[in-house]
């Protein structure tokens with residue numbers, strides 16, 4: 001669980017996050033949605049410890065970041081899995097080396113032990129047997145699954161995903177969404193996922209935080225989002241054809 005309390009962040013006099021209070025629950029896919037420029041990435045980077053908040057507290061499973069020693073900060077980084085747009089694999093490394101990278105960086109395991117874990121996670125994401133392939137030799141969807149395997153190889157408590165579906169066809173995007181959700185449930189991970197993909201909201205929006213101009217303008221679930229009359233949210237979600245179609249279908253059923 002990650003509790004965010006009264007979080008403020010700005011750059012050069014421009015306020016980006018304006019006093020956010022929110023709790024990201026453990027074992028759930030916690031989505032952050034909102035228009036471009038609303039502060040989603042800055043929010044994520046604050047939780048990753050990449051940006052220092054101007055004000056406010058971020059509490060990781062009961063422990064405020066400000067109270068972490070250097071060693072504890074390093075330990076926390078080890079507990080964070082990251083999945084960035086485009087997968088961000090190392091082109092010069094094969095699949096196995098990519099997935100092994102966090103183990104080499106954060107653990108002192110023997111190679112045999114690391115290989116065992118790498119193959120365990122590759123199997124979990126249905127990529128067994130691809131360890132010696134280079135990223136350029138596999139499809140975009142497979143690259144995402146390698147990136148997911150790399151993000152979970154260290155058994156993270158927290159998984160941060162920034163638009164994990166970008167560049168994928170709708171069917172592959174759904175496979176990736178469901179895989180992230182399954183891993184979140186199986187391993188009781190606190191997953192925080194930024195998305196522009198309204199299909200992802202419908203698929204895995206167990207908890208949704210809607211940001212508008214750096215403020216948490218609405219929070220709820222994928223079912224509640226259809227019931228809300230909050231204009232900021234309705235303006236945003238019904239600009240998507242998919243949401244309009246689902247709403248129309250729901251109205252016909254009534």
Ligand SMILES: Nc1ncnc2c1ncn2[C@@H]1O[C@H](COP(=O)(O)OP(=O)(O)OP(=O)(O)O)[C@@H](O)[C@H]1O
Nearest residue numbers: 011012016034035036037038039040041042043196
């Ligand atoms: N390192 C930085 N220095 C200065 N300003 C920044 C920095 N990072 C982000 N910003 C500003 O913060 C604001 C919010 O950006 P952010 O990337 O969080 O938006 P976003 O909601 O993630 O947008 P998108 O959906 O397009 O990715 C923008 O005005 C951006 O220019």
